[in-house]
Amino acid sequence: MIAKALGEYRRSLIGWSVGISLFLTMYVSVYAGMREDPEILSRQALAKSPGALRDIMGGMEDIASASGYLQTVVYQLLVPIMFIVCAMVLGNRALAQPEESGTLELTITLPVDRKRLLLERYAAMIAALFVIAAITFAVLVAVAQSIDLGVGVDRILAAHTGVFLLAVFFGTVTVTVGAVTGRKAPAMAAVGVWAVAGYMVVTVGRNVEAISWLKWLSPFHYYAEGRPVYQGLPAWDYVVLAGAAVVLALTAVLAFDRRDVGV
Secondary structure: OHHHHHHHOHHHHHHHHHHHHHHHHHHHHHHHHHOOOHHHHHHHHHHOOOHHHHHHOOOOOOOOOHHHHHHHHHOOOHHHHHHHHHHHHHHHHHOHHHHHHOHHHHHHOOOOOHHHHHHHHHHHHHHHHHHHHHHHHHHHHHHHHHOOOOOOHHHHHHHHHHHHHHHHHHHHHHHHHHHHHOOHHHHHHHHHHHHHHHHHHHOHHHHOHHHHHHHHHOHHHHHHOOOHHHHOOOHHHHHHHHHHHHHHHHHHHHHHHHOOOOO
């Protein structure tokens, strides 16, 4: 079942791997020219960005340094968005999409336990995300070394691990909502609302006392608070992300096992 699902993801694997790799190559290569005059880069970036936009981009105070550029431009917003959208697409293809199209009902008629069916398709989604993360990590490291970026491979690995876990979390949200409802639209809505609201809480809302406590419900807090490009692997934050994904996955298994497919 896992191999079959991975076969269904083949085009997505190629497309997302190539797309994210091209993005990483372009943006990291651009920094090679910008770093010749870091003070101008920093001043221009701050001058062109109003306060709210700077908050959304993580502050941008250290954007002229290699670590600051990676943390702000690559890992703060743009790459996570691409991985989240990818996870949402793969998560829907794991369950809700085949159920809406009617193909899942045919699979369930086979002598396969429903819990096993969901877990194996879920495992295939995680495997697909891991392949994309591994390929894009290798590309980023190669580009960083080719321009002598000056950021250690261990720091890039720490940040990329966070992106992978964030994608797994939102992919699991997609699968869970799909398991509960059997529909793509609610799953996409849940991911969209949680991602946007969660990101705004830990950026623009971090200094707003009335909502700042909501950061504990935001996956972005556990993804970026440890600033892995600067400080290395934030182990406990990543454990929380992984643990939340496990809880959601178990919820998906229970919901799917008890629900009538196609209803």
